[in-house]
Amino acid sequence: MNNPYLQEExxxxxxxxxxxxxxxxxxxxxCPAYDEMEYHPHQFVSMVKNGDIEPLMKSESLYRCLTCFAxxxxxxxxxxxxxxxEAVRLAVIRQxxxxxxxxxxxxxxxxxxxxxQALVSAFRKYAK
Amino acid sequence: MQVKEYxxxxxxFCCNWCSYAGADLxxxxxxxxxxxxxxxxxxxxxxVNPMFILRAFxxxxxxxxxxxxxxxxxxxxxxxxxxxxxxxxxxxMLDFLGIERERTRVEWVSAAEGAKFAATMNDFVETVTAxxxxxxxxxxxxxx
Amino acid sequence: xxxxGVFVCWCGSNIAGTVDVKAVAEALKSEPGVVFSTDYQxxxxxxxxxxxxNAVKEHGLTGIVVCSCSPRMHEATFRKTAAAxxxxxxxxxxxxxxxxxxxxxxxxPIGTEKAIILGKAAVAKVHLNAPLTPGESPVTKRALVIxxxxxxxxxxxxxxxxxxxxxxxxxxxxxxxxxxxxxxxFPTLDCAACILxxxxxxxxxxxxxxxxxxxxxxxxxxxxxxxxVTIKKNARYVKEEICTGCGACVDKCPMKKxxxxxxxxxxxxxxxxxxxxxxxxxxATIDPNACNMLKNGKCGLxxxxxxAGAIDYTQKDEYIEEKYGAIVVATGFNPISMDQFDEFAYNxxxxxxxxxxxxxxTNAAGPTAGKLLRPSDGKHPHKIVFVQCVGxxxxxxxxxxxxxxxxxxxxxxxxxxxxTRDKYPDTEVYVFYIDVRTPGKNFDEFYRRAxxxxxxxxxxxxxxxxxxxxxxxxxxxxxxxxNKQLHIDADLVVxxxxxxxxxxxxxxxxxxxxxxxxxxxxxxxxxKLRPVESPTAGVFLSGACQxxxxxxxxxxxxxxxxxxxxxxxxxxxxTGNPCVAYSDEMMCNGCSSCEKVCPYGAITYEEKExxxxxxxxxxxxxxxxxxxxxxGCGCCTVTCPSGAMDLRGFMNSQIxxxxxxxxx
Numbered sequence: 001m002n003n004p005y006l007q008e009e010x011x012x013x014x015x016x017x018x019x020x021x022x023x024x025x026x027x028x029x030x031c032p033a034y035d036e037m038e039y040h041p042h043q044f045v046s047m048v049k050n051g052d053i054e055p056l057m058k059s060e061s062l063y064r065c066l067t068c069f070a071x072x073x074x075x076x077x078x079x080x081x082x083x084x085x086e087a088v089r090l091a092v093i094r095q096x097x098x099x100x101x102x103x104x105x106x107x108x109x110x111x112x113x114x115x116x117q118a119l120v121s122a123f124r125k126y127a128k
Numbered sequence: 129m130q131v132k133e134y135x136x137x138x139x140x141f142c143c144n145w146c147s148y149a150g151a152d153l154x155x156x157x158x159x160x161x162x163x164x165x166x167x168x169x170x171x172x173x174x175x176v177n178p179m180f181i182l183r184a185f186x187x188x189x190x191x192x193x194x195x196x197x198x199x200x201x202x203x204x205x206x207x208x209x210x211x212x213x214x215x216x217x218x219x220x221m222l223d224f225l226g227i228e229r230e231r232t233r234v235e236w237v238s239a240a241e242g243a244k245f246a247a248t249m250n251d252f253v254e255t256v257t258a259x260x261x262x263x264x265x266x267x268x269x270x271x272x
Numbered sequence: 273x274x275x276x277g278v279f280v281c282w283c284g285s286n287i288a289g290t291v292d293v294k295a296v297a298e299a300l301k302s303e304p305g306v307v308f309s310t311d312y313q314x315x316x317x318x319x320x321x322x323x324x325x326n327a328v329k330e331h332g333l334t335g336i337v338v339c340s341c342s343p344r345m346h347e348a349t350f351r352k353t354a355a356a357x358x359x360x361x362x363x364x365x366x367x368x369x370x371x372x373x374x375x376x377x378x379x380x381p382i383g384t385e386k387a388i389i390l391g392k393a394a395v396a397k398v399h400l401n402a403p404l405t406p407g408e409s410p411v412t413k414r415a416l417v418i419x420x421x422x423x424x425x426x427x428x429x430x431x432x433x434x435x436x437x438x439x440x441x442x443x444x445x446x447x448x449x450x451x452x453x454x455x456x457x458f459p460t461l462d463c464a465a466c467i468l469x470x471x472x473x474x475x476x477x478x479x480x481x482x483x484x485x486x487x488x489x490x491x492x493x494x495x496x497x498x499x500x501v502t503i504k505k506n507a508r509y510v511k512e513e514i515c516t517g518c519g520a521c522v523d524k525c526p527m528k529k530x531x532x533x534x535x536x537x538x539x540x541x542x543x544x545x546x547x548x549x550x551x552x553x554x555x556a557t558i559d560p561n562a563c564n565m566l567k568n569g570k571c572g573l574x575x576x577x578x579x580a581g582a583i584d585y586t587q588k589d590e591y592i593e594e595k596y597g598a599i600v601v602a603t604g605f606n607p608i609s610m611d612q613f614d615e616f617a618y619n620x621x622x623x624x625x626x627x628x629x630x631x632x633x634t635n636a637a638g639p640t641a642g643k644l645l646r647p648s649d650g651k652h653p654h655k656i657v658f659v660q661c662v663g664x665x666x667x668x669x670x671x672x673x674x675x676x677x678x679x680x681x682x683x684x685x686x687x688x689x690x691x692t693r694d695k696y697p698d699t700e701v702y703v704f705y706i707d708v709r710t711p712g713k714n715f716d717e718f719y720r721r722a723x724x725x726x727x728x729x730x731x732x733x734x735x736x737x738x739x740x741x742x743x744x745x746x747x748x749x750x751x752x753x754x755n756k757q758l759h760i761d762a763d764l765v766v767x768x769x770x771x772x773x774x775x776x777x778x779x780x781x782x783x784x785x786x787x788x789x790x791x792x793x794x795x796x797x798x799x800k801l802r803p804v805e806s807p808t809a810g811v812f813l814s815g816a817c818q819x820x821x822x823x824x825x826x827x828x829x830x831x832x833x834x835x836x837x838x839x840x841x842x843x844x845x846x847t848g849n850p851c852v853a854y855s856d857e858m859m860c861n862g863c864s865s866c867e868k869v870c871p872y873g874a875i876t877y878e879e880k881e882x883x884x885x886x887x888x889x890x891x892x893x894x895x896x897x898x899x900x901x902x903x904g905c906g907c908c909t910v911t912c913p914s915g916a917m918d919l920r921g922f923m924n925s926q927i928x929x930x931x932x933x934x935x936x
Contacts, residue, residue, distance in 0.1 A: 022665060024706040029736030029750035030615070034757040042752060074615055074736060076661070078668025139934055144344075152342045155371030163377045163386040166934045167368070168393070169343065171851070171922055175906030179924070180931055187935030204905035205787050205807060205871040214910065246376070 006091065007051045014087035018049035020077045027071035027081045036064040041071045041081040048084055053091075062089050066118045136190035136256045138165045140249070141180070143173045145203035146238045147195030153242030161249035165193075172196070173234075174207035178218045181232070185222070185265040191231045191256035195245070198236040208236070226264040230255050274399050277308040277333040278391065279324055281315035281340035283370055290374040290383040296339060299388045303395045307331050316346050321353045328357035335363045335398035339391050341370040360403030362850060362921060367394040389934055396929035404850035404920055407899040411497040411846060412597040415837050416441065418489055418780065419602035421449020422468060422823060423815025423830045425475050427600050430834030432480035436841045439482045439594065440475070441489055441503055443776065446551035448472055449604055453534065453628065455635040455642075457823055458687040459718035465550065465637070472552040484592070485553055488776070492599070492783040495874070495901035496810030497846050499596045507587040509558035509566065510544075515582035517554030519546060521574035530562045532639075535632045538647060539639035544574050548637060556582075598810050598837040599784065601794060602830070603777045605816040607769040608663050612672040616662065616767055621740040622648040624765045627681065630688055644696060646764055649743065653763035656692060657747050658685050658703040659735045663770035665706070674770045676791060679820035681768035682709045686719045686728070688766065693726040701728045702760060704735050704749055712822070731758070738765055771820055785873045786811045794818050804833040808872065809901070812836050851921030852902035853909060855895040857882070859916035862893035866908035866917050874901035875908060 011017070027041035034040055039047065039061040047056055056062070065085045072080035110119075142148040148169050154161065170176055173196025181192045194215060196208040212234065219232045233252055237245045278300045282288035293311040301309040308331045312320050315338060327333060336359065338350050343366040351361035369387040377383045415431050417424045420442030428438040440447060451457075452472075454464035475481050484503055491502035527543035534547045543562035546554060556574075564571040565585055575583040607628050610618035618624045623646050625633070636642035646653050660681055666673025682705070689701045708730070710716040722728045733750035740746075747760040773792045781788045786806040787795045794813050797805040804813050814833040815826040840846075855866070857880065867875045878896050881889050895917065897908075906919040918924055 020667065022706060023752070024661065024665075024734040025732070025750035025752040026734035026736055027750075028752070028757060029734045029748060031736070031757070034750075040750075040755065040757075042750070043755075070736070076666040076668060076673065137935060139931060148342075149344060152344060152368075152371040155342075155375035158375055160376050160378065163373070163382045166386065166389060166393070167372050168927065168930050168934070169368075170906070170927065171919070172905040172907065174910060175919065175922060175927075177910045177924060177927075180927055183928055184931050184935055187932055189931075189935050204903060204907070206869075207871070207905045207907050210869060210907055210910070 003051055003053050006053050007048060010048055010053065010084065010087045010091060013090060014080075014083040016080055016084045016087070018045045018079060018084070021045045021049065021079045022077055024076060026074050026076060027079075030070040030074045032068060032070065033064050033066050037061040041085070044084050044088070045079055045081050048088075053088065056088050057092050057095070062092065066115075068117055134257065134260065136164050136253060136261075137188060138191045138193065138249075138253060138256060139184045139189045140165050140167045140193045140195060141170050141173065141176045142167050142237075143175075143196045143203075143208075144169055144171050146197035146201065146236075147173070147245065149239035150195070150237040150241045150245040153239065154246040155242075157242050159242055159246035161246045162253040164253055165249045172202065172204050172207040173211040174204070174214075176211065178214065181218065182265065185227060185262060186267045188262075188266055190259070190262045191233075191252060193233045193235060193248070193252050195235050195237045195248075198238055201238065227262060228259055230259055231262060274305050274335040274401075275307045275331065275333050276303075276305045276335040276337060276395055276398055277324070277327050277331060278303075278306055278310070278337045278339065278395065279315055279320075279327075280309070280311040280369075280391070281320070281338065282311065282313045283341060284313065287340070287370050287374045290377055290380055291369055291387045292380060292384040295384050296369070296387045296391055300337070300339075300391045300395060303392060305335075305399055306395060308333065315340050316349055321349075324350070324353050325357040328354070328359055333359070335365075335401055337365050337367060337391065337394045337398055339367040339369045339387060339394070342366075342368045342372070362404040363398065363401050365394040365398045365401065367391045392936070393930040393933040396933040397926045400923060400926045400929055402920070406847040406850040407852075408845045408847055409495075409497050409900040411841060411843055412499070412595045413437070413841050414439070414594075414596050415598045415600060415841060416489075416499070416501055416594070416596040417600045417602055417814075419449070419604055419815070419817070420444075420447030420483065420485070421602060421604045421815065422451040422471070423604065423817075423826045424449070424600070424602035425471050426827050426830035427602060427814045427834045427837070428481050429471065429475055429478065430831050431837050431841075432478050434834075434838040434842075435480070436838065437480050437482075439484060439596075441484045441487050443486070443488050444547070445486045445508065445555075445557040446547045446553070447475070447483060447485060448550075448552065450628075451823060452548065452550075453631060453635075455631050455638075456687060456691060458683045459712070459714045461687070461691075469550040472550065476552045483553060486557060489780065489783065490591070495898055497597045497840070497900070499599055499810065501594055501596055501599070503592045503594065505590040505592060507560075507589050508555070509560070509563075509583065509585055509587045510556045511582045511584050511587075512553060512555050514580050515555040516580050517546060517551075517556070519556070520577045520579070521556055521583065522546060524573050524577045526571065526573065527562050527564060530559060535639045536626075536629050538629060538632060558583075598812060598840050600812045600814050600833050600837060601777070601780065601784070601786065601806070601817050602814040603774045603780060603817040605771040605820065606774055608674065608772050610662070610767060610769060613662060613767075615737045616659065616735070616765070617738045617740055617745070618767065621738075621745060622646075623653075623740075623745060623763065624738060624767065626767050626769045627684055627688065628769075630766045634688070634691060644692065651763075652696070654698065655700045655760065655762045656702070656764045656766065657735065657745075657749075657760060657762040658689055658701070658766045658768065660685055660703065660705045660768045661734075661770075662767040664768075666770070674772060674791060676820070677709065678768075678770045679709070680771070680822045683712070683715055683718070683822065685766075685768050686710075686722045689728040690718075690722040690726045693722075693728055702762075703728055703730045704733055705730060706732075706734060712824075733758075771816070773817055777817055784808060784811050785871065804829055804836055809903075810840065846900065848900050849904055850899075851904045851919065852899045853897045853904065853906065853917055853919050854899075855897055856916040856918070857894045859914050860894040861914045861916070862895070863913060865911045865913060866895055869907045869911045871905070871907070872901050872903055874898050874903075
């Protein structure tokens with residue numbers, strides 16, 4: 001499963017150095033979408049560090065991240081897991097050569113509960 | 129006619145606490161470097177007056193290297209910071225005078241870095257050898 | 273003209289293997305000034321040294337060059353040899369032809385050629401050597417300890433024990449420091465006050481020790497053995513010698529709402545106060561910011577009730593000047609501010625407290641008389657969450673936390689958790705940890721007991737946020753081992769705040785010219801071999817001012833610092849390093865450049881009278897180097913624009929001569 005090329009690409013895209021992580025778990029403790037995710041923020045960091053990236057790319061967890069950056073803000077080591085999640089998302093998009101959703105698909109998926117912040121980041125995610 | 133192989137003359141100033149000890153360690157570990165390097169012991173790299181370096185070039189040295197403790201590790205707390213600043217200015221002036229930047233160098237070598245000392249000297253001698261003889265500042269009155 | 277003898281060592285085959293020693297001796301014979309040159313198998317052996325001694329006598333040598341191993345190896349040996357032969361030991365120069373020649377070059381001709389050049393350089397230098405005598409300075413046999421916590425107390429007691437006088441300067445009204453605020457101590461769980469207060473009494477009763485409480489050091493001048501220190505004794509508006517510490521004034525004081533800093537603001541004290549019952553010195557202090565009498569002249573109750581007549585509203589700050597031979601820094605630590613950690617809601621809820629506050633809450637002399645009650649409503653908490661590493665190991669947030677591990681938190685958190693479960697078995701106790709670090713005697717066993725015997729729930733993970741809701745604290749955290757996010761409704765949250773050096777340490781370091789690291793901890797002279805000495809001679813380090821430490825470590829470091837101080841004070845005179853800077857007063861133009869670069873403050877400027885060429889006299893400002901303080905780095909010599917400054921043993925002319933000899 002180890003994919004050094006992809007790993008290097010991800011690190012370059014995100015600017016994140018997962019080696020800085022001291023495995024405290026504050027990212028996962030801060031994450032508001034934790035229970036929605038199959039892989040949690042701290043797992044993103046450790047899996048990318050180990051080059052175990054393909055399961056991440058296949059996981060729905062990518063699209064559960066609200067990009068609220070709570071994990072990045074609170075990380076005591078400045079690892080910024082949210083940027084890694086974003087990078088993996090981009091990697092998926094680049095690989096498929098297309099977006100997961102088209103911009104016009106988004107309104108149909110909206111519901112009233114979605115916070116403003118999530119909407120904004122959703123547009124950043126999908127409307128490429 | 130026999131062509132004499134060109135051997136540069138290198139003067140190395142080493143601070144007593146880190147780099148001189150590093151050079152000793154290179155010796156202890158039998159790490160070879162060219163004999164063209166001659167070491168002068170100074171208490172601290174900040175003891176090296178720019179005049180010494182000018183004099184070395186005047187007297188025909190082809191390269192001068194200055195070794196001190198790593199920044200922050202100076203035995204005298206702050207000496208190597210002065211060295212760093214002074215030499216940055218001196219070397220750019222020497223460059224202006226036509227003594228190439230490659231002929232002068234400041235390197236931080238700790239007492240534990242015998243291997244780094246030897247590697248640095250090998251590299252420096254190689255660089256200076258490639259540049260050839262230094263004639264710029266040479267005092268013609270004391271021609272060899 | 274010097275009469276120089278050259279001695280070339282074979283070092284068995286170490287040198288002779290790649291250097292033709294006979295050729296070296298022969299070549300150096302023709303150098304100017306060389307009157308004798310020889311080689312020998314082992315120059316450092318007794319026979320070799322005798323050879324040198326005899327040659328000095330026979331040939332009337334004034335300088336010696338030994339071509340041998342590194343001067344770091346045998347310079348001292350050959351200097352002693354020279355001294356034994358009646359020569360000044362500083363007339364010896366070593367040419368390093370082993371470590372820096374024979375061992376790094378393989379071919380005989382090349383090695384020999386370089387050895388000759390190195391020998392020539394040494395000869396050239398010896399020509400300019402001058403006899404040097406190390407300076408001597410007297411030692412004031414009294415030590416100053418800055419800080420009166422357990423580190424300072426222990427250091428002072430140990431120094432006094434050896435018969436030297438010690439002064440303790442403490443900025444708070446009482447000595448005792450952080451340890452006086454603690455409840456129990458790990459891993460033995462004996463009570464902090466029971467082991468500390470006898471020491472405080474000891475130190476107060478020791479006739480060799482003087483305590484300046486409520487005082488600060490404001491100026492330090494001088495150098496090792498001869499420090500001149502100014503101590504500012506803050507006005508406490510109570511005559512210390514008269515006050516009996518009866519506390520009648522405290523009872524009558526009408527200003528009852530002053531936050532009590534000893535209990536970290538969790539209860540109130542009066543404007544006139546004695547910090548705690550066992551305070552040393554046990555005298556009252558008036559807080560000038562709270563006292564009505566001092567603020568607007570209305571009240572004066574305490575003066576009326578004081579039967580001893582100790583109250584003095586007109587007292588002024590007093591400055592005391594004293595001489596010391598050695599200074600020990602024991603300024604200690606403080607927990608960092610929690611203001612920046614919004615996610616933990618420290619400023620939003622009274623029930624989020626720091627570990628030091630928890631200590632006061634469980635202390636029998638604390639605001640709740642030792643009952644564990646919530647600060648907000650005084651109810652007994654049933655669910656307590658401890659959060660470790662708050663602000664420690666925080667590399668990304670310099671403005672919030674500290675990059676280092678605070679070292680003591682794992683153990684005191686285990687202690688808190690264990691004691692809580694012991695006293696109140698009905699409470700649920702959670703500890704969130706990143707790593708549990710317990711390297712210490714009986715430390716890991718202690719932590720395991722907390723888990724195994726007392727049922728403290730240790731969870732590998734971190735708390736992400738705390739939201740006060742009703743009378744609960746909603747704690748959101750991660751449990752990494754079971755890969756879950758936890759939501760706990762806690763009654764009390766205890767934050768293990770990182771510790772940082774006391775804020776007074778930085779200005780003090782400037783006064784002492786002692787160096788600090790980027791975290792404001794004092795640096796030691798050598799991290800392994802000289803851990804209790806500062807690089808500045810005569811300044812010693814004790815306790816947490818040098819790095820985070822627990823009590824046993826602090827006490828052992830305090831003892832070590834004391835032994836270093838005793839070693840210094842036991843000397844009648846200090847001999848310095850003679851290779852120090854000196855200034856040619858006739859050339860000095862008084863520009864102060866050297867003064868600014870000197871890392872030791874060894875250079876001062878003095879107005880001196882000079883006779884001018886026309887026989888008139890003039891007053892000029894010139895640099896004067898104190899040889900007892902100068903460490904001989906030589907930075908000033910290069911900075912000096914007029915060339916007045918030079919360094920003995922490494923003079924400009926000597927190094928220049930070496931350069932010339934090498935570049936010939």
